[in-house]
Every structure is written in C-alpha cells, then in structure tokens.
Amino acid sequence: MPSTVTALVGQSATQIDTPALVIDLDAMERNMARMAAFVQQHQLLWRPHAKLHKSVQIAHWLEQAGAHGHCVQKTSEAEALAAGGIRNIYISNEVIAPTKLARVAQLSQRLHAQGGRLALAVDSLEGIARLAHAMQSANATADSMDVLVEINVGQNRCGVQPGVAAVHLAQAVLAQPMLHFAGLQAYHGGAQHLRTAAARQAAIAQALQHIATTRQAFDAAGLRISLVTGAGTGTFIHEAASGVYGELQTGSFLFMDADYAANERDPAQPVFEHALFVKTQVISVSATHAVCDAGHKSHAIDSGLPTLHGLPAGHALRFANGGDEHGVLHPDATAGNASGWLPALGDTLWLIPGHCDPTVNLHQYIVGVRGGLDAGVVECVLTVDGRGALT
C-alpha cells in the first residue's frame, strides 16, 4: 500500500507532507460548540450527518457535544461507524438490494442488543416489503428497527410525493411487527446552496407546506407523526424556527467548505469558520503561474474549485484546475495582487475545498492540528473510517 500517512502526532504543522487533509481542531471545536448551543437553545434533537466526516472519532466527539445519533447514506457507512462503537445510526437513504438489506437487518439486531438503534428511510412499498423480508430472515426482534418515510420536499430526488402516498407507506411499515414507524425524512438538499438567505427561507417554507399537507393526510388516517427530521447547514435556522422539525441533520458546519461560505449568511445563523484544509506545495514555477501538488485527486470539485486560505494582502491567487494531480495558481489582480506575486518553489499553501464531504472521501487520514495551521502542532491523525463506503 502507498504511503498515505502525511504526519505523525507531535510534529509541527510545518512538517505535514503534501497534499494532506488537515483539520484546524480549534476552529472545528468552536463550530461544534456553536451548533451544540443552537440545538440546545431550540430544544431539538441533533443527528449530524456523518457523510461529512466519515470518522468514528469525530462521531464520538459530536456525541460528547450533544448529538444523540448520526446519519449516514450507505449501509457500509453504518457498518463502519458501528464497528467503532457508535450505536445510534440512521441510514437516511433508500436500500433496495436484498444482500444489503440482509446486512441492514443484521446490523439492526446487533445495535438493538447493545441498547442502540438502527433506522432506515423508505420511499416505496417494495422497499418496505424487502426490508421486512430481510428482518424476518434475520429473526429480528419486535419493534427493533426504526423506519422513516421519506417525502419529496423539493429536491426531486428520492422520496414519495407529500400527502396520502406517505400515509400508505407508513401503514405498510406499521403492518410489520419488527419495524417501528419513526416519522418523516424531509431533507431539502436543493435548498442548502441557494445563494440568498431569502431564497433558502422560501424553499424551506415550501418544504413546510409539503409537510403540512402530509400531516393532514396522516391526521385523516388517524396516524401520528412522532418526528420530522432533516435540515442542513444552509437552512437549519428555518427548520429549527418552524416548530415542525424535531431533529436537525446538520453536519457540514463542522468543517465549512467554500461552497457553503459562498452563501449569503442569514443574520440569525451562527458564524462557522473554515476548519478543513488541503495543505499543498508548489512544485513548479514559471513566469506566469505556479503549480502545486493538489489536483482533483486531493479535493472534490463538484461544487467548485478550492480557494486559497491565509494569504497576506496583495498576494491573492486564483486556483485553476490542473488535472488529477496539479493545481495551477495565477496571480489574482482583481483581488489585489496587482504585482503578479507568485509563491516560490517549495512554498506550502492552504486550500479550502469546494465541498468537504467528497474531499474527505479522497483521503485515508485527516491530520488534526492544534494551535493554528502555521504555528500549530499535530495533535491527532484520524482515520477516515467510512472512506470508500459505497455499498
């Protein structure tokens, strides 16, 4: 296996090899404290999405800060967290393959026996029938697994249409003694990166309408919705203010990426700092540009290219995609680098990834630095336990 460890505990941050994924632990902990205070103030449950960090250690830290459980998107992500001692896990996504559902059923029984809980989202009668079959095959205990009915609140991806279709799914869940109908999954992914605060608020207002429609259908059927869960870093202040959502799934606030930072901040939203960076080194310099050793194998570019962090005034650089292994750095005159300053060969720089979740997935380890990126010390090297957990 290749050498993917880029630092050792106790080293200076200047010694971290490149490219490396690095957390500013102080900034991350400030972000965590701000979100913990918010959910406590609003008396909400908090189940941060582990698709962000993919790390057992960070999941434990989030529990210490007040999270009562964790979301994941894939069965294998749930298995990775469970292997690290996490006991309250929600696969906030549909699982359809019988082989995967057998694993879901087994994991639910293991967590249940440990006093924990596994939950799964569903959006089809067929999916519920397959899950029930898997639970029967696993000789599952009564009421041993939570099921949430996903409704489409505006993202137009998974989820049934709001209203009576959701009631039919809940009834199908209620007909299965091993399954517990635990509420509605109502996450509006499409709203998270609407740039203006007003547009995000309007999108969540629409989602709340869809939930209201659905609740009316449940009322008419004499069924109760015990929990509505959803929300992300872009919109959670609105879900929290609604009185409708009982649980927030916010995860990205912990690291804050360039895409979230590009949102206009709503004054009601806590301020979150960038806490995740890619450290990179300049490996080539010409008259017009410099080239660093971080390409899109080091950082995801689905939500835009990285931005540069911590450059002094007059030293602004524009990052251009140089392929899998290279970033091309040009002087950014529009941002004050009129002199055409370029970094020197061997200089190291800090990048803010466009999107944290898939960036974390590209790395086996995350280096945790205490005391600032430039002067700090490596306090921990975390394993990305859920890296490549696709199935």
Next chain:
Amino acid sequence: MPSTVTALVGQSATQIDTPALVIDLDAMERNMARMAAFVQQHQLLWRPHAKLHKSVQIAHWLEQAGAHGHCVQKTSEAEALAAGGIRNIYISNEVIAPTKLARVAQLSQRLHAQGGRLALAVDSLEGIARLAHAMQSANATADSMDVLVEINVGQNRCGVQPGVAAVHLAQAVLAQPMLHFAGLQAYHGGAQHLRTAAARQAAIAQALQHIATTRQAFDAAGLRISLVTGAGTGTFIHEAASGVYGELQTGSFLFMDADYAANERDPAQPVFEHALFVKTQVISVSATHAVCDAGHKSHAIDSGLPTLHGLPAGHALRFANGGDEHGVLHPDATAGNASGWLPALGDTLWLIPGHCDPTVNLHQYIVGVRGGLDAGVVECVLTVDGRGALT
C-alpha cells in the same frame, strides 16, 4: 473498515454488489492487444501511465503485452508499484519536498539493486539540486537514476520553456554523477481532448516545433537527446508518426472513458472499446425519474457525467448528478426514449465514467468480469494498489 469488496471470484456478474467498479476483461485485453500491435509496428518504446489503473496486476499484464516500464505521477504511486514487483518506473512529474526526494532516492537505489530503474522529471535547477542532495544523502551509486527534463509543449502547466532553458537543466543533471540525463518529457495534456482530429494534429505539430527548437539548442551546446517521451490516448498516432518521440505514455486506451469517446476519431487511430464501468442499482422511482446508487463518490465528474451503457433501443436515459451518493436518471427523448421508459426499482445499470483515472481512485477494488457484463463471471478482484497515493 467498511465493506468495500463487491464481488467474489466465481460469482456471476449479476451478483456484483453496487456501486462497483467493473472491468470487462475481454474488452480490456482487446484494447491492450491493439495498442501493443501499434507500438510494435512503429518500433517504439511503450511506458503506459499507471495513473489510469493504479494496479500492480494490470501493470504486470501491460508488461506481458510489451510495456517496458510504467509512468506514475507521485512518489507514493511509484512505491506502490515497486512493492508489487514493478522495477522500471518513471515519476513523470516534479518532486520538490526534501522528505519525498529522500524516498525517491531510496527507491532508486532499491530498484537499481534489483536491475530496475527509477526516473524523475525536473523543470528547475532548484529541483535538480535538491534531488542531487537527496541522492548524496542516500549514498547513491553513480548513474543510478534517470532524469528527464520536462519542457512545456503547450499545456502551460509544468515544464521549462523550450530551447536553451532545457539545455541548462540538462547540463545541471549531467554535472551530477549519480544522475543520468535520459531525455525530454514532452507530454501535451491539453491536446488529448481537443474534439476534432485536426485540432489534435495541429496541437502536436506545435509540440513538435517546440521539441525541434529545443533540439537545436542542445545541438548548439553539443549535447544529445537520447529520448523524447510523451503522448496520450488522444494524440499518440501523431507522436508515433513524428519520428521524434521514442516512447509513448498512453494509458487511458485500456479502459476508454466517456471523455475520450467524445473525441472525433482519427481514421489512423485503432478502435478502443469501453472496458471500465460502474455497476449501479435503481433505489427509487417516481413518475418522472429514477434514482440510482452511484453519485460522484462512485465516479469522477471532472470530465463530465457518466453515460449509460448497453441500454436497448428506445430505452435511452440521461444521467444527472444527484450528489455524492445518487444519480438521477431521466428518459432521454432526444435519443429515442419517446415513451418515457424508466428502469424499475432494483434494476441494475452500467455506467461509463466520464474520466477513468480519478474514478479508479475512488474504489478499493476493481472487479474483473469474463464473458460479458451481463452474462459473465467474476474472474478476479483487483486491488487498487495506488489508490489515494497523493504524496
């Protein structure tokens, strides 16, 4: 660690879990035979780029087909191949960090002792001085490492300007007794995906001008260029026809991605087939679209979204990005799906990735299928040995 093995040898291809990275071994071997015949016919050296496949096993297969060595982009990729018994490795990229150069020097001595060879590209006097220092510190044997001077032939990324600047670098290499000046690195990455055959030919004609300019400067200095190396799947017929390049670095032809397939084929170019696929499953279906379990955590999207493979006439689908974990499939009326056909819940589909290299990097294993994607059998499960080899 999460369950990342998606198939076992001997299973039917229908049993491969999703999402999974799958090679059609028959198609891959046909591609390999076509390229091997081409390089033999043109009496060229062939050093395929391992940044495509990142697999020791595939590197060995390529050697059996006629490759005399392998390119990589990173020190840790070289280490991963060397650990698997590969002995002739060229890091076709600049390495600047002293810690990495110490590893480069160590690896060069290990390979040299085994009768193999390590090579490195350089584009600065500082880089050569640092490499020489690392070789001295490793007590390197005389002439034990190859160094290629990279010139910028049009990509405007790394590489010195063509002409006398390259001579100065070669002289600096020649002044170091442990280093062997092995020729010019002259790869034009920017030419590979120019869509028309004429544009690609024109770009390589420009590159050949830059090489000619450089050769004149070497002649004037009384220095010989023993090898010019470069070329990719998009342009290699031109480098091969030039009589200037002595070595081709083509790798992507082996798998062929959607981006290369979008190039207009030059009649002189051998036909290559798609051989690398992501198998995915439909996990949600609505009236307007279906959702599959492959998002951009399963396939790289830097060069465009995946296309669908093997759908029958009238069943064309358009793949839309659904985030890290989801693909959204819409009926493609413009491609003949006028009826609005959608796959059913649980159906599996084959995706052709937009860009193979970073797609491979997302997976720990590649499943090799013999006898066709649908009816075939799993013959091997390959490790992506160079996955995450960033440093």
